[in-house]
Structure formats: structure tokens, C-alpha cells
Amino acid sequence: MRFRRGLGLNASDEALARAANADNDAEREFGVPLTDDELSELLRRDQVIRDDAPTARKTVVDSFGGHMLSGVWMDNIGGGLLTVAVTGSPQAVREKLAKVVDHPTRLRVVVRPHSIVALEQIVTDLRAAASKDGRNLSGMRLDERTNRIQVATTDDIEETRRWIAETVGAGAPVDVEPGEVAPVGTKSNNSPPLRGGQRIDSLDGWTCTSGFTARGPNGYYVLTAGHCSKADVYWDQVGTPIGIADRSDVTGTDVLRIPVIVGTALTNEVTLAYTTGLDAYARYQTITSSQASSSDFVGQVSCITGQNFSDLRCGEIITRSFDVSVRDSDGRLVSYTNGREVDADCSGGDSGGPALRSGQARGIVSVKVARPTANDTCVYVHIDSAMSQIGVTDVLVAGPVLET
Template sequence: MRGHKQRRFAAALAATVVASLIIRVPASAAPPTSLDANPDNRAAAAQLSKDNGLPLQEAQRRIARQDQQIALADQLRHSLGAGFGGAWIDHDHAGRLTVAIVGAGTAASVRKAAVTKQLTDTTTLVVQRSYAELEHISTALGTRLAAANEDAPHGLQAAIDVKHNTVRLDLPKGKNLTDTQHDAIRWASQQFGNAVSFGAYDQPSVPRYCGGQYYCDPPLRSGLATYMGGGRCTTAFMTYSGSAYYMLTAGHCAEIGYYFYVPTYYYGTQYVGYAVDYDFGYWGDSALIYIEDAAWWRPRGWVYPQTVIRSYGYDYVGQYVCKQGSTTGYTCGRITQTNATVHYPDRTLTGMTWSTACVAAGDSGSGVYYGSRAHGILSGGPYSGCGMIHEPVTRALSRWGVNLLSS
């Protein structure tokens, strides 16, 4: 289901594994740039240490290499083309990058690229299916599950399992399914065979809005509380198209309120703008908010308080990402699933990313990022316990035809 706001203004934007082969505040104030000073490195290392029972020094070593590993994965995603089967950071094996390849013939090119980036512990895994094939299966399965989940009390979910070269279909543990859902499971087995694996999940997924904190004077940035229609969410990244500026947040926030406000320190709560359009359903969870008085708000590519965002990119399993939310503040976690189909109480979303970060009501809309790289928009999490679901920022930018505002 895609949400639409009918009111528009002239200024709004019209927009399986085969073999293993061992072979990734004031505008003038400048944010810290050194590795040690970066709060993302400290927080992510602390979380990695806790998650894996590692000495902090080892966790810091792994986190310090993450940007290079992701850059290598991005490079290979493009250079290998149909030979790319996915990539992940393997914290069960010293945090090395593993690259899945279709056929052993490209292993040498992977080794060469890894040596160039001084990531000589990078390994390859020969698989049957390309990542593009997995994405195709995931999309087709997501479409079928979204229809099957309609009016069902408990939803079917799915995600790409890059480590096993399959798309995993998860059933709600201990819950009864409808006849339509059983039909969808049989269809998946018949249509895709062993390309689809099966699992179960315990906690239902929910969006994270709330009904105040994290306020800031201009410039407008990610990580601030934003109010709409009696609810509270969090601002995500700033964007632009031509001379117009826009703010991203979660689509379900725009579904409960058309006009958006942000509390400031000196000026009280101020009007930001209105929802140009939003998605909350099959196409994910994102909203585009037009900033009416950009001259006053002076939007910047920052995350609260002043972490500079310079680029955006893909999500990889094993990578650590962080968010600044208006309820739980600054938390980080490890990406566990990509291209996930997620069932919320009254709708099913596709193309989402799961991680282990802790979130709570009111954090929805937060910009998900690491270092200076944007990754997504916080959507929700499990009903209880830690876990974060985010909308990939790559899709949101493309969906709304806007550019990421950097620095």
C-alpha cells in the first residue's frame, strides 16, 4: 500500500552454496575528523566487542577496516557484474570480508583488488546464484508474500541469506497461517526450489513512532525530534532538487500527520514543511518533506549533533551502522539481513534491511549511517528486544528523485 497526500503546492517536487575456496550547532563549527575522535568508531567497536565477546582492541581493529571493506565490496559488486554473489563481513572469522562469486574464474580478480586495498585476508566463496538472481527471487517472493499477508493475523517474512546463497522465508513461530499463506509457501517451493530456504521468527515487527527531546536550532539536520499529527518521529537526511530542499523521514510518520514541526532551543517549536509524498507498504517506508523556509532552517548534511554525511551506499551483512533517534539517542548494531520482506500489523514492506541496533518508539525516521556514509531511514523493529529495520537510502533517493545533501 502506498500512501498519498492529495494536497500539493507549486514549490513541491512533482517526484545456495556450491563450494568453498579460500583465496572486505554553529554552522562554522567543524566536526571531528580523526578516527579516534569519531563517535561511530568508538560506539561500534564497543558494540562489536559486546556482541562477539572480543577484547576492545580487536573490535577497534575490525571497525577501523570497515570502510575499506565496504569500498572493496562496492567495487566488486560493479566490476564482477553477474559474477558477484554478494559479500559480507565475517565476524566468526576475524572480521574478514567474504565475497561470493559465481564460478572460480573471478577469484584472481578478487584477490588482486583485495591486495590493492591491503585487505589480503579477504576470501571468496563459489556459489550457484548471482546476487542479482537472489534479488530477483526476493522481489518476486516479496510480492507474493505481501498479497498473502493481507488480513492475516501473523505475517510471512523473507530476506536474502547471502551466506547460504538463498532467499530465506520465515514463518511466525508457533502461529497459525491462513490458507493463502500456505499457498504462498507451496508456490515458493515449486517456483524456486532450493533457492528458497525456510526459517522462523519469534517477535512480530512494528513501526516506531511515539507521542520530547533532541531539539536544536538551525541548521536543520538528521537526528532531531519532529512532530506531526500528535505523534513524534525523528528527522533523517537532508536532500535537494534544484533550488528546493527536502527532509527525509519514515513514511508512516507522514501517514499520521501532513505538517511537520521541529522544536528548537531558542525559538520554540517551528514549522518545517509538509509531506510531498510518502510510501508505507510494499515500496518501503520513506517520506519526502518539503522545507518551506530553507533560508531560515539552513539544512545541512549533518547527523545530530554535527557528524558530517558525505555519501551514501549499499548495506552489507556484518557491517555496523548507527542511528541517532529522538528516544534512544545514539545506538549502533550489526546488519543481519538485506532485501528483507517485513510484516507489520496491517501491511507488508519489501526491500528492507535488518540490524541489531536498539530502537524504541519515536526513533522512526532517524537517519541510519556509519561514519560519513548514509545508509537508510529507520522504520521499526521487533515488538520487544533490540533490532532495527531500515529503509535503504539508495531506494528513497531514487524514489523521490532527490540528491543527498552532504556536508
């Protein structure tokens, strides 16, 4: 129901019944039943994002300057329109974009007072001041659609508002809400080979979820969240040895790499569901590509999975710029500014799990944002920047099974 409402789909009992009776690939694509028309519409929105969103963003910046761009997103509630927000000259921008996009009838240009550059500077100033003043701003969302910054904190709300006004000005576009950002750190092992979406355990007692198998300069790796452990810790896939982690980064990203023991089988699959017993079965999604970090947009649907999931959980990307600053179990500061917040929940043990969509690797599950007055959400670090920082060249897309 949360998925349907978030994407602007009919949430009536009749619509749910029609979706349940449909014979299509909706559950494989989005983790929920959809009617044929709904599935076609969501796939069409995907196509509009792929075709036009990068072009629209680049055209505004190149033709009008970075100070003009306030955001680019898919407006799912508004019927699937690609929305470009600018700080001025909307008619000129609309005329320019209509000539270069593939789907001009799906394009809308709106005006917002603050550019993304200006909002990012406010986040930077708040983070620096919070560190100096000892403030707990564990999560900050740069919301392109509202053109505001939303701060989640466990500190006193009114006192935090006063401090923000003193720090960045009383008129700054910043909202404060109660909320806690916490690392979340699967399924039982059904059998080797190594793959994403599986429960993995460390020798020092921590449980996380494997993200993807990957290739690097010195062989193959399993990727998971950096806050799951420091380097030099041994990991296994519930009895199947993986190896000893050799790198764990929690600054600028949140990713850990585990070199796979030579001779171990691994595959480019991600486990979506698994049951035991006489009727045991497993369902996988094969990873065939990896998303570039510049190719995702607010309003695009991403999915996550982890040890607490029986399948995919999907939702729209709320922001591409979620700022995280929180301590892990080892006392290290997990900090980055470009987290992807998705409208889906995750829980302890899901850390490191894959973010994906339709066979495309998109990220590594990092933290849960718990809000007493709103839906809990999940944040993942993008796979592109994570691989670059951790020294991995590419997610494994060849298969079905490779021997290292």
C-alpha cells in the same frame, strides 16, 4: 556487549575494562568504547570494504555472469575477511579477484548453491503468492551468508512452512520463524536550527524522528519516514515550525519530505545525545557525505539514532535485501524489497531517524523486526534510493548553519 560479539571482538570483563580506559575516537565512530587495536581493526575492515567489495562484485558478474554470484560480505566473526560467495569455479574466481583487489590477503572465496538472482526470485514469488492467498509474511530476509531466506510471520509456523513448500517447492532454501515487523513511529528539542536525529511532531498527533536535512529543486527539506504521515500534514521540531509535508512514499521505499518554511535555519548536523538542566549538553555528528546505494555490503557497520537513544547504536548490516510488507497507521501498505537490516534495536518514535557512520548519511529508519527467539533488529531504507524516489537531490553537507 551485543556490538562486540557481533563484530567478533573479545567480550570478557578484562577487554571491556581496557576499552573503557582507552583514549580514542571509538565512541564517536561506533557508539561504544574500544581499545586502540580494536578500533584500528574495525577501521581497517571499513577500508577493505570500500576498496575491494565493489570491485569483487563487479568482477564476478562481468567475468563469470550474474548467475555465479551468491554474495559479498565482511566476515566479522571470522576475523575480518572479505568473503565472496559463488555457485561454482571458486579457484578461477579466487585467481581472478586476487589480481584486481587491493587487499588479497583479506579475501576469501566460498561456494554456495544458490545465486542472489535465484534467491531474489523466490522472495518475489513468495510475496506475490502471499498477497493472493492472504498470508502474513511481514518480513523476509535474503541472507547472503547462510544462502537462505528467512521469513518472519505472526501466522502459524507449521502451516506457513507447508504453504511455502507448496508455493516454491519443498526443497526451497526458506526458513520460517515467529516475528513481527512493525513501523517505529527523540530527543527533546534543544534549540533550532532544524537537524537530523530530533523529535518531530505532526499536527495530527504522530511523533517521529527527523532523518536528515536535504536539498531539492525547490529549496530545502527535512526527511523522515513515509509511514509517519500522509502528505499535507504540518510538522514541527517540538515547537520550531518545519512545514507541511508535500510528498509521502511508502511503495518501494519509506520516506517523507517536508519543505522547510522560508527563513528557517537548518544545519547538516545529526543530534546524538542531549540532556537538560544545569549540566545540559548536546553532542552532534556533522554529515559530510552521502553513501551510494551500491557501496554498502553485508558485514559493514552502520549506526542508527532516534528519540529512544542516548547516543549511537551500531551493528553490522545483516542483509541489503530485507523485504517489508506491513500496514501503517493510515492503512497504507508499506512495501519495499531492499531494506537494510542492521544488528541494532529501535523502538516506537525512532521512525525516520538517521542511519549513518562517520559523518556519512546512509538511510532512514523504517521498521523494527521483533523476534521472540532472537535479537530484535532494525531496518532502514537506503538514503540514495529514498532521495531519488522522493525527488530530493542531495543530503545537506554544507554548514554549519544555512538560512533558507
